[in-house]
Structure formats: structure tokens, C-alpha cells
Amino acid sequence: MLEHGGRLRQAASRYGIPLAEWLDLSTGINPNGWPVPAVPTECWQRLPEDDDALMPAARDYYGNSSILAVAGSQAAIQTLPLLRGRSRVGVLAPAYAEHAANWQHAGHQLIELAFHAEVIERALDDLDVLIVINPNNPTGTLWEPDRLLNWHRRLSRRGGWLLVDEAFADSIPEYSLAALPVRPGLIVLRSIGKFFGLAGIRCGFVIAEAELLVRLAEALGPWSISYPSRYVAAAALADREWQQNNSIELKQQGQRLRQLLDAAGFAPTGGCDLFQWVANEKAALLHDALARQGILTRLFDSPASLRFGLPGNEQVWYKLARVLRDPKSQELRDFARP
Template identity: 50%
Template sequence: MMLEHGGRLNKAAERWGIPRAQWLDLSTGINPIGWPVPEIPAALWQRLPEAGDGLEATVLQWSGAPSSAGCVPVPGSQAAIMALPRLRKPCRVGIPVPGYREHGFNWREAGHKVVPIGPRQTCGGAPGCDDRWLDQLDVMVWINPNNPTGEIIPPSTLLRWHRRLQKRGGWLIVDEAFMDATPAFSVAHQAGAPGLIVLRSLGKFFGLAGVRAGFVLADAAVASSLQSALGPWSLSGPARYVMHKALSDYNWQRQTLHRLRRDSDRLRSMLQKVGFTLVGGSPLFQTVWAGQAQAVAEGFARNGLLVRYFEQPEMLRFGLPASNRDWERLERAMMQLG
């Protein structure tokens, strides 16, 4: 069985009888104005990818991780989400609910006991929260910012969780797929500590989901085991090239961060104006409660506008439009729902 995700445009086009090119896809939370990929040297298509191209050093510098941290380039963080559960014997794994469901799915598929972790246990990362709930776990996965709620747990809290888990040989895995737009909350600067594993990707902030490129920061032992599990040439030469160039383009990153924050404010205001109740969000998406959320999502779909519907609990997630024309189209669709 495979889980469903946003961005299933072909399926939407078939169901609603609207050609793919006529859709406005706001279902993914991917930056709609991605990093401009340059021409890729022809030799990279002709040779197997090789280490020693400087990518790992670039990743460590960009992320703020120490030079002692292990760095494993991966074909999207999804590859790590699938591989990491197979690096441990069956154990008890905490998974945030709601959250990106691939985490729980893959730990369960690998024979682990998945323990749902909700806001009651974490207290939203508030100081003084009782952390004894961690003692029932061997591994804790946290998504920071959470997808789809946008909740952020402060790094100080995550590192406190890590210390408690690591005393018993446990892991804290922090999925930072949406972190690039809020880098102050990353725990990458502590990567390399035993039992702390950080996942990052080019898919969201850089808008390069199709290249399937990301990296894992971990201690040397976990990094070595993960590399062995993935096998040789797990990340293509062109993907390594694109990642190296994108992470090195600090001017584009600064300009994009400013634009995303501005556009996210605009989207949040628009959603509130038409009566949606905000759950939370990030600079890349906003999530709302909606009465009869599925019917609302289908109402948008009839107008060729794809948003992400979540069943439990019922929520809708909206990504960012790319152009003034798209913003106007979204506003018209919202007004028609009223």
C-alpha cells in the first residue's frame, strides 16, 4: 500500500475532467518559484557520481553543522524515511499526530511499535513540561515545522529530548523538510551528537521536489549504516551538482525568504477574510479548519484548484500561488465558495 500525498495532478485531472495545464496546484507546500536550475554539464550525465566533489563540505557549511558530523546525500528525504527504520531492531517509536504519515507507515512496516504523540505530551515545547513520556520510547521522530500544522518545537526542547533518549541508546530524528524558511529553529548545528539525526531536502524551500535531492546529518555510526543501506550512487551526479549550486546561492535564498514571508502573510490574511479558522502554517503553506472540509476541497477542485485535504482531523492545507494571476484566481474561488 502507498500513502496519498499532495500534487497528484494527473489523478485530479482525470477525476474532474479538467486538463492538467488548467489546474492551479496549491496542494504541496512547495515553493512555486523555485531556484533557477542552470545548464548541467554534459559529463555529469555520462559518468557515475563520485564523492570528492565538495558537496558534503558545502552541506555542512550551509547547514551550520560541525565538521565532525556525518553527511549522507540522499535521493530526497523520503529515501531516509524509508531506510532508517531498518537500521534498528524492532522497538517503540514515537510519531507526531497529526504529521507526515510516511514516518509512521515506514516504522510500522519495518516491524516497530508506533506510538502516536500528540500536543498533550509535548506541551508545545513549553519550558517545564514533564518529559517522562519519552521513557516509553526508543526512537522519537519530530517534524519541525510540523506538516501540516506548522507547529515548531524550540531547539532547546528538542535537544533536551535528545539527551533523555540518548542516555538509553535512543534516537531523536528531526525531519526539517520545511525548516529552510525558519532556519533559526534548526538543530543541525548539533548534528554529529550520538543519536541525533536531521533530515533536509531541496524539495520545499528551493522548489526542486522533482530532482529528488536531500541529505541526512547524523553521527558517524548512523551515517555509515545509512550509506550502506542506500548503496552506491544513491544520489545522481546531476542532483549532486544542482544541490551544490543551490546551497551556495545565498543571494537567491535571502530574496526568497523575504518573498515567502510576505506571500505567506498575504495567504493567511486571505484565508481569514473568507472565514477559515487557522490551524497554523509556515512561510510555505497555511492550514485551516473547515466545516465539511472534503466538500470544500471538492468545490475548489471543480474550479481547477487543488488543495490538500486531511481526513483526521479534517483540515485543508493551502500552498502559495506563484503569480498575481494565480492569486486572483484563488481569491475568486474562495468568494465562489461563500
């Protein structure tokens, strides 16, 4: 099992700090997510039905009718590699590691690529599949839609796939491929866990040509998403007023986090509206120093770096600013930019 953010209980046990006293910045999940209403009793008593409100809401929100609901985009990440014969798969690094791990586990040949368009374009003719996270997690790197579509055209001529994971793209729809007409070999993954702050309901979507969606649905089997999750997801996707306000709020909060980190001497190397990424060879020391003061970040080994999620309220913002600007440890002082 790969390491992920959100292991707060593990950190509380390791550092001897009560769970309630932690500031968890280790995930890229909106800390002020969509307000979930009471779930009707029938949602707990009946099996989920495919003809409920979820798919109409998803088609409307994503602007595409060729869409499949899955148990979080992770379900698609694990299953899609099983739907191709052995392939040469281009993966960018650093990036969300589940993609590479699952393609490798399924027996495909991985080709690691640097985050340079020229490097990717030189490699395309030797690839069967290219995986792009847009914006990338954890670097925040963004690729223009026209460039992605050009890569798709080159791959699809040989029956190849371009897989675009848009888990963090809700607040930047101008970069999304979700609403474009479906075409062979173009697969877009979406999640309502990040922007909507609903990671716990495990609901995501795959947008692709109908034939591939049928194969994927058959591989996943029936009732992949619980009835309560379908109910909540449908309501969240239909709440346009909240979505518009949330987009504005997340952009403001993302900018605020960038400015706070920069002012404290921890200038972000990259990021997006939901997180900021700080690359530094002393990242492990900073991660530990922050954890000893009850602040959990996401540590990456290669390259050595930290990802900071958004604080959820003014009290949390104050605590983060206080610790960063008036550090009690030598590690923090050594890490910060002079």
C-alpha cells in the same frame, strides 16, 4: 502507497479540466524555486562521484561536517527504521505519514502522541525513538530547540533516538538543530525540495554521528543521487544571495496567504511560510468544490482539514482570491466563517 500532494494529472482526469488550467496548491513546495541553469553534458554521461562540489556546499550551508546526501529525505525515512532493533516509537499526529508507515512496516511498535509538550514528556521514558517534524507538516507546529534537546538527552541516556525532520525549516534557521555539534542519538533530516523548489531532483541530507551515517550509506548503496541532481543541488546550496532573498519572499507570501484565507472566512488553524492548514469538518466538501473550479488542495481525513500551498504568481493569487471570496458553490458558502 500513501497519498501525497501533487497528483495533478489524476485530478485533471477526475474533474475533466485540462491540465494547463489547474492551480495546484496541493504541495508545500516553493512555486518560485531556484532558477536551474543548463546542466553540463558530462553530468548525463558519467556516474556521480562523491568528491564533487555537493558535499562541501552542503557542509557550508547546513553548518555541519557530519552529513550524508541521500535521494531525498524520503530515502532516509524508509531506511532508518531498518537500522534499529524493535523499538517503541513515538509519532505525533497529524504529521507526515511516511514516518509512521515506515517504522510500522519495519516491525516497530508505534505510540501515537498528541501535540502537547506535557503528553510527550510523560511518554518519553517509555519510548526508544521520538519523531518530530519541525515545523510540522501539515499543522505548522514549531518546537523550540531547547525543548527538543532536552527530549534528546532523556532518550539518549538509554540509547534512544530523537529524529527531527526539518524539511520546512530553511526560512527559520533559529529553530534548526542542523548546525549543532552532532551527538549520539540525534538525527536531523533536511531537504532542498521545499525551500529551493527542487523536489524533482530527489536530494536531501541526514545529519548525525559518523557511525550511523556509515551504516545508512551502506544500506542505501552507491550512486543514490544522480550526477545531474548533485550538480544542481550543489549550485543551489552555494547561492547565498538567492537564499536570502527567497527567505524574505517566502515569509511575505506565507503571511499574504494567511491573510487571504482569513479574510475569505477560512482562517488557518496553523501553517508555516510554505503552506497554510485549515482544519474543518467540511474539508472534503471544500476540497471538492475548489477542485471543480480548477484549484487543487491537499485533503487530510484525520482531522478533516486542507493544506493550501503558495500561489506562484499574481494571476494565480487573483484566481484563488476570486474563488474564495465569490464562491459559486453552496459548499464554499457553508464552509466559510460567517
